[in-house]
Amino acid sequence: MNLTKSAVKSQKSEDEKKAGIDSGAKIAGSGTRKEIMQRLQNHYGSPECSLDYNEPWQLLFATILSAQCTDARVNMITEKLYKKYPKLEDVAAASVEEFEQDIKSAGFYHMKAVHIIECANQLIREYKGELPSDIDELTSLSGVGRKTANVVRTHIFHIPSVVVDTHVKRISGRLGFTNETEPEKIEQDLMKRVPKAQWSDINLQFITLGREICKSQHPACEMCFLADICRYKKAADKGKEKQSKKKNNA
Numbered sequence: 001m002n003l004t005k006s007a008v009k010s011q012k013s014e015d016e017k018k019a020g021i022d023s024g025a026k027i028a029g030s031g032t033r034k035e036i037m038q039r040l041q042n043h044y045g046s047p048e049c050s051l052d053y054n055e056p057w058q059l060l061f062a063t064i065l066s067a068q069c070t071d072a073r074v075n076m077i078t079e080k081l082y083k084k085y086p087k088l089e090d091v092a093a094a095s096v097e098e099f100e101q102d103i104k105s106a107g108f109y110h111m112k113a114v115h116i117i118e119c120a121n122q123l124i125r126e127y128k129g130e131l132p133s134d135i136d137e138l139t140s141l142s143g144v145g146r147k148t149a150n151v152v153r154t155h156i157f158h159i160p161s162v163v164v165d166t167h168v169k170r171i172s173g174r175l176g177f178t179n180e181t182e183p184e185k186i187e188q189d190l191m192k193r194v195p196k197a198q199w200s201d202i203n204l205q206f207i208t209l210g211r212e213i214c215k216s217q218h219p220a221c222e223m224c225f226l227a228d229i230c231r232y233k234k235a236a237d238k239g240k241e242k243q244s245k246k247k248n249n250a
């Protein structure tokens with residue numbers, strides 16, 4: 001499920017090569033970053049977590065299910081899943097084969113079923129059925145990486161945290177908040193460059209922008225409210241200009 005470091009690097013460089021951005025590109029200045037954050041706030045406000053849950057452990061498992069899967073699909077799956085397994089103990093006692101069928105449409109269902117059932121058992125065995133809030137304890141749970149742990153810390157414990165998923169990784173690079181490629185380093189850059197009070201909001205704002213406008217393959221820059229201050233767009237425009245000059249001179 002997780003991309004190797006080299007795969008992450010090549011994916012990023014492909015994306016940035018297209019726009020002429022390399023790892024030494026200039027980070028957006030503090031004024032530009034401020035303006036970007038202000039516009040994101042004006043446009044999206046404080047978005048809510050898009051995964052449905054009633055209990056903290058339900059959000060944890062929904063987040064594990066959401067790897068390589070849309071939140072809308074996860075919500076369809078968990079609506080039935082948590083009726084069938086209403087208590088954490090029910091998940092812990094589930095058979096892997098049956099659970100796999102219950103979550104099949106989330107993709108990577110064997111791995112996810114094994115992780116979720118083991119995680120439920122760990123929570124009962126080691127934490128009396130409660131979620132820990134500590135990042136190291138959370139990431140020691142089966143199937144829980146930093147991204148999932150930070151989702152839980154943000155939404156369950158209201159501890160300001162930066163969640164680096166595929167959208168946050170792409171958008172933070174395009175907008176000049178980081179030149180890093182590894183999620184942990186991106187997390188550090190965002191923590192450095194975004195005021196703590198805005199960490200939760202900017203996560204969800206980047207994710208919404210990434211889903212609606214700044215898509216991976218075809219960012220809709222022509223309809224984007226950040227087009228005039230986006231380094232990716234500027235670099236892409238320059239690249240196009242160069243190419244058309246070359247054509248004209250040929």
Ligand code: SF4
Pocket residue numbers: 174175213214215219220221222224225226227228230231232233
């Ligand atoms: S201008 Fe284009 S590249 Fe920049 S954030 Fe908007 S959609 Fe993404």
